[in-house]
Amino acid sequence: MDHEAHTRKKFVNMKSQRVKVEDSFGPALEDESETIEHLLAEPKTEYVTVDGVLCFDKENAEKGLNMEDFSCGYDFGLNTYSGEFRSAHPRGRHDELELGVLDGLLDEVDEVEDIDAINGLASPCDDYLLDIGFIGQASQLGFGPCEGSRLRNSSSASQSPGLSGSSNSAVGISESSTVTIQEFECKNSSIDKAVTHGFHGNFRQKKRHRTPIAHPASINLRSLDELDNDEKPSVSGIVSAAFLKEKRLRKPTRRYIEEFSGKKSKDSKGREDCSAVTATENGRLKARSQTKNHHQRPRTLAAVPEDDLISENQTLAEFRKQRTRRKKYASISMLESDESDESYESDEQPITSESEDDSVSRKRSTKQDRRKHQRMWTPSEVTTLVDGISQYGVGRWTDIKRLLFASSPYRTPLDLRDKWRNILRRSCGKELKNEARFLSVEQKEMRALPKSLVPRVRELATVHPYPRQRGKKFAPPILPIASKSASSDHIRRYVRRK
DNA sequence: TTTAGGG
DNA sequence: CCCTAAA
DSSP states (O other): OHHHHHHHHHHHHHHHHHHOOOOOOOSOOSSHHHHHHHHHHTTHHHHHHHHHHHHHHHHHHHHTOSOHHHHHHHHHHHHHHHHHHHTSOOOHHHHHHHHHHHHHHHHHHHHHHHHHHHTSSOOHHHHHHHHHHHHHHHHHHHHHHHHHHHHHHHHHHHSOGGGGGOOSSHHHHHHHHHHHHHHHHHHOHHHHHHHHHHHHSOSSOSSOOOOTTTOHHHHHHHHHHHHHOOOOOOOOHHHHHHHHHHHHTSOOOHHHHHHHHHHGGGOOOOOHHHHHHGGGOSSHHHHHGGGGGTTOOSTTOOSSHHHHHHHHHHHTHHHHHHHHHHHHHHHHOOOOTTTSOHHHHGGGHHHHOOHHHHHHHHHHHHHSOSSOOOOOOOHHHHHHHHHHHHHHOTTOHHHHHHHHSTTOTTOOHHHHHHHHHHHHHHHHSSSSTTGGGGSOHHHHHHHSOOTTHHHHHHHHHHHSOOSOOSSOOSSTTTOSSOOSHHHHHHHHHHHHHO
16 A cells, blocks of 8 residues: 555656656556556656557567567566556565666656657657666566566577676666667567557557558558657647557658668668768758667677668768768868867767767757757968968868868868858958847957958958959959959849849 | 859 | 759
8 A cells, every 4th residue: 555655656756757747647546557557648658668569569479470589578578567567566575676766767768868758759769768678677676586587588689698697686687678679679670660660659559459560661661750750749648649649640751751662671770870970961850860779789680780781871872972071071180089079970979889878979969960060260260261262262162171171170161161251241241230239349359350361351352252242342343353254244243133 | 072152 | 050053
């Protein structure tokens, strides 16, 4: 009795902490399962997890699929979990421990996905991992060493041996289970699909279920669609659960169809390397959601690793394009190791990251990926740029980059050009205009180009009317240098501009 | 692949 | 900074 109450309370706390929702749970719930129901319903992620897994489990049992390792490890997690909660026997002696651990686990996760959780629909991946971990915990605690060991076995069967040692600590178990999931995910795509599907589908359907395995492709698409639409409904759990279900039925976007028509033929196992770099990718939306796996290493899966990389490269031509460009410039100058940050670091993310590191990077990548870190132009840089322009001419951005900015990989020729454009705009047009009104004097100083440069800039500006100069109508018609041939051009410009 | 322009 | 069209 006491335990029950205590349990509930703890859970409520836990949930509200994680989802940051006012707990609307009824104060007194008759039986345990009821309680669980509510708890799960609120932050629909858990709910989904359980359902999905259960379904999956059932599916496995019925179909007798040959996914031993996965279904094994997973089943246990699930069975354990559901059993634990439905049994209405919180098992006094485990209560404290369990809750503690769960709490801890959630905390841990919370750190990782903080904001996402608030948004109601945490990014699927996060949930994914979270839930796995959660289940792992539950199983471990609920059933004690027995189940724990089984779980461990299952995971160790397909996973690196190191994890099998963590039989006793709850953390160890959860970790191993998590790893197992990831493992199989990159190992067996069909399973992956099925599971993903299960996770995001079947909200209220405890008994009936679709046949995930039967149509891996469609499922995959659908679940990916889900991933794609990470516009997170900021609704409370219950509502969004329904909403999600609704959304689930939407047909996948064209992009996904295209993208995975090629991919699914080859088992889309590891998507690691794309995930990390999503920051710079064009189709950012989708890739971001894949950040979950990006740390899994090839190691145990001798069979697959290359394959997926290839498919990845094939499908992400754009991305590759960008990346190669960056790499090129990176190779130009390897110095300034600490300056070449995100952009490059992300390239080798899969290698350096660990399980823990994983969460950190994931957080980061989900956050700031809209723009690649904006870097202020230092006066010296500006000087260099102007130097380069006067030296090599306007428009030779690549040359200038290569020769003068070789040491700053983050400045692409494009950046140089943009900067020049800005400089010009400022130097010729109304110098200060209105833009800097809110800036302090210091800031203005900082922002304004070095005085020594102004004359040069002006000079260059007169020589090379870069964009269509609006401000510098000082010497527009004259153009001492280019009298005839170019003058017509300029005239045309002026005409057109107006 | 690089530049130019527009956003 | 980002994106695209042109070259």
